[in-house]
Each structure stands twice: as C-alpha cells, then as structure tokens.
Amino acid sequence: QSVLTQPPSVSGAPGQRVAISCTGSSSDIGAGYDVHWYQQLPGTAPKLLIYGNSNRPSGVPDRFSGSKSGASASLAITGLQAEDEADYYCQSYDNNLSGPLFGGGTKLTVL
Amino acid sequence: QLQLEGSGPGLVKPSETLSLTCTVSGGSVSRSNYYWGWIRQPPGKGLEWIGTIFYGGSAHYNPSLKSRVTISLDMSKTQFSLRLRSVTAADTAVYYCARHLPIDYGDYIDSWGQGTLVTVSS
Numbered sequence: 001q002s003v004l005t006q007p008p009s010v011s012g013a014p015g016q017r018v019a020i021s022c023t024g025s026s027s028d029i030g031a032g033y034d035v036h037w038y039q040q041l042p043g044t045a046p047k048l049l050i051y052g053n054s055n056r057p058s059g060v061p062d063r064f065s066g067s068k069s070g071a072s073a074s075l076a077i078t079g080l081q082a083e084d085e086a087d088y089y090c091q092s093y094d095n096n097l098s099g100p101l102f103g104g105g106t107k108l109t110v111l
Numbered sequence: 112q113l114q115l116e117g118s119g120p121g122l123v124k125p126s127e128t129l130s131l132t133c134t135v136s137g138g139s140v141s142r143s144n145y146y147w148g149w150i151r152q153p154p155g156k157g158l159e160w161i162g163t164i165f166y167g168g169s170a171h172y173n174p175s176l177k178s179r180v181t182i183s184l185d186m187s188k189t190q191f192s193l194r195l196r197s198v199t200a201a202d203t204a205v206y207y208c209a210r211h212l213p214i215d216y217g218d219y220i221d222s223w224g225q226g227t228l229v230t231v232s233s
Contacts, residue, residue, distance in 0.1 A: 036220075
C-alpha cells in the first residue's frame with residue numbers, strides 16, 4: 001500500500017462535529033502500529049495534532065480526538081471553528097517501508 | 112524550544128543533485144531517542160517520507176528513492192543533510208526536515224522545519 005486511505009474532503013458548519021477516517025492494511029495499522037495525525041494550515045508545515053492513536057500534545061484543544069480500531073483510525077473534531085480549516089494527514093509505521101507511511105490527506109472545509 | 116531550519120537552492124537542473132541542509136537549534140542531534148529525517152510534499156499533493164538518520168549515523172531510506180538518496184549527520188554542527196541525485200521534474204516539492212521518534216517511542220514526527228520549495232527545471 002503506497003498510502004493510507006483518507007477521504008479527499010470533508011466539510012461541516014461551525015459548531016458541528018466532523019470525523020476523518022484513515023484506513024490501512026495488515027502491514028501498517030493492522031499490524032498493530034500506532035496512528036498519528038497532523039494538521040497542515042495553508043502554506044505552513046504540518047503540525048502534530050494527535051500521537052499514539054489518541055494523545056494530544058500540549059496546546060492542542062480537546063476538541064480534537066483520535067481513535068483506532070483494527071486496521072483503521074479516525075480523527076474527530078467537535079465544535080468546529082473557522083480556524084480548523086486545513087488539510088489533515090494520518091500516519092503510521094509500515095513494515096514494507098520500514099518507515100512512516102502517510103495518508104493521502106483530507107481537506108476540511110468549514111462552511 | 113527545538114527549531115529546525117532547512118536551507119538550500121530553490122532551483123535545481125534536471126539530472127543534477129539536490130542538496131539541502133537542516134540546522135537544529137534548541138536541542139542536540141546526538142540524543143539516542145530521536146531520529147532526524149526528510150519528508151517531501153509535491154505541489155498540491157500529500158506527504159512522502161524520504162529517509163531518516165539515527166544519531167549513530169545509520170540511515171534508512173524509502174525504497175522508492177533509496178538508489179538516489181543520501182542523508183548524513185554532522186553532530187559537531189548540529190546539522191543533517193539530504194542529497195538526492197539525478198533529479199527530474201517529479202522531484203519538485205517542498206522538502207521538510209523533521210525530528211522523528213523511533214518506532215519504540217511511537218514513530219511520529221514531533222517537530223518540523225518550515226519547508227524549502229525545490230523546483231527542478233532547466
């Protein structure tokens with residue numbers, strides 16, 4: 001698998017909840033490796049949002065949460081805000097790469 | 112506060128070698144529980160891992176790029192570097208340097224450089 005599978009886009013109105021899925025295979029997420037999430041605001045470098053499936057680095061609001069089940073993972077954003085409009089990437093370790101494998105990215109639009 | 116700053120030419124000719132350097136401040140590249148790597152992002156596309164180097168100097172590369180890539184570490188200068196040989200237009204991308212935790216610590220990237228846009232064109 002060359003990338004983890006994410007929906008190309010999701011959208012929601014301010015205050016709503018959205019979820020972004022990330023599907024892997026038996027060589028990455030399904031092999032038991034953790035899933036991490038990054039937020040990339042327009043024109044900037046990615047920023048770590050969730051690590052170890054569900055942990056938030058210091059400074060990340062608790063509106064962001066992550067979960068993992070089997071070979072898939074999900075990022076949920078509650079209380080959607082305009083500043084959440086960004087690209088979101090999942091990442092896991094891949095046995096074939098022997099290194100990090102990223103999802104294709106999901107563009108979040110706040111309506 | 113750890114900071115990574117990538118630098119290098121923004122334009123490289125086809126068939127030549129792309130060379131970038133990342134300078135690390137506010138931390139040491141010799142700590143054994145961190146790795147140092149490069150990730151790239153073609154315009155309008157997703158992220159691709161290029162390779163990672165360990166504090167002892169051992170590097171590991173994406174198999175799709177392995178034949179053309181060398182990553183090296185200069186601990187005295189707290190820098191690490193990327194060389195990508197025989198570039199083509201497909202190598203046009205923003206190149207990020209990053210600090211990477213080993214798989215035993217979760218295998219995630221906790222710090223990114225600002226990104227350097229490298230265009231391959233004659």
